[in-house]
Amino acid sequence: MKHFWFLSLLFLSAPQVSAQSVEVCPSLPANSGLEWTYSEGPDFDVCRAYVRGSESLAFGIYLGNHPSFHPARSDHIGNGKVASRRVTWYRQGPNDSDSAFFRHTLLTLDGKTGYVAHIWVAADTEQQLRGRLSVLERIVFKAP
Template sequence: MKHYLALLVSISIAPATYARGVEVCPTLPVNAGLEWTYHEGPDFDVCYAAKPGSEANAFGVYLGNHPSFKPKDAVRIGKGRVANKKVIWYQQDPEDSSSAFGQQTLIVLDKKYGYVAHVWVAADTNQELQDRLSVLERITFKP
């Protein structure tokens, strides 16, 4: 009976572990035409947005306390909005992106705990970039 109960508990926990990715990633606008792929790190989460069935990522979001991106070391390229928050966009390092229009930003989500979102977007045309930035303006970070 104990083994049966342990098996039942482990089976019921497995879907909750998988669901964590969906719960951690920001909410995409209904008409975005994108879906998240989730990857869990040792102390961070990464969400990649892509068109269904595509392997090409439109943008990504790192959620954690120790992003590799440091704005002070990057080239500033303009202002914008992500999740209705004002941001400064920086040029993406060519080593990190092969897209013609790559940019990134850092958003402090919880100042007390140093929890941040490193957001990057990749696009091959200016129109593609504008479309993806429009989606990013309307995403919603979860508490």
């Protein structure tokens, strides 16, 4: 009987843990049509924005201190904004994505601690890319 209550408690608390973890992710604009999924690493968080009701990845954001992306090793392809802050977008590497329109950037969120956001965007058309970049301009990061 003790095991039953313990398992029941775990099942009841699981949705709350999952919901709290997504709270790490930036706020999406209300009309974005996107929803977050969340993954936790040993010392970082990853938020992936999917088109609501599908498996289509719009963009992802790594939050931590040790991103695998290094702008110095990539080709600059343009400028833009993420969370109302200026960024430089870089071309995909050979193994980054099958997406026709893929780019990524690095945004420092806390210069004192080196806490950064590595943001990548995947799109199949220019119109889709413009829409996703528009959403990224309007996201709001939470305090690290």
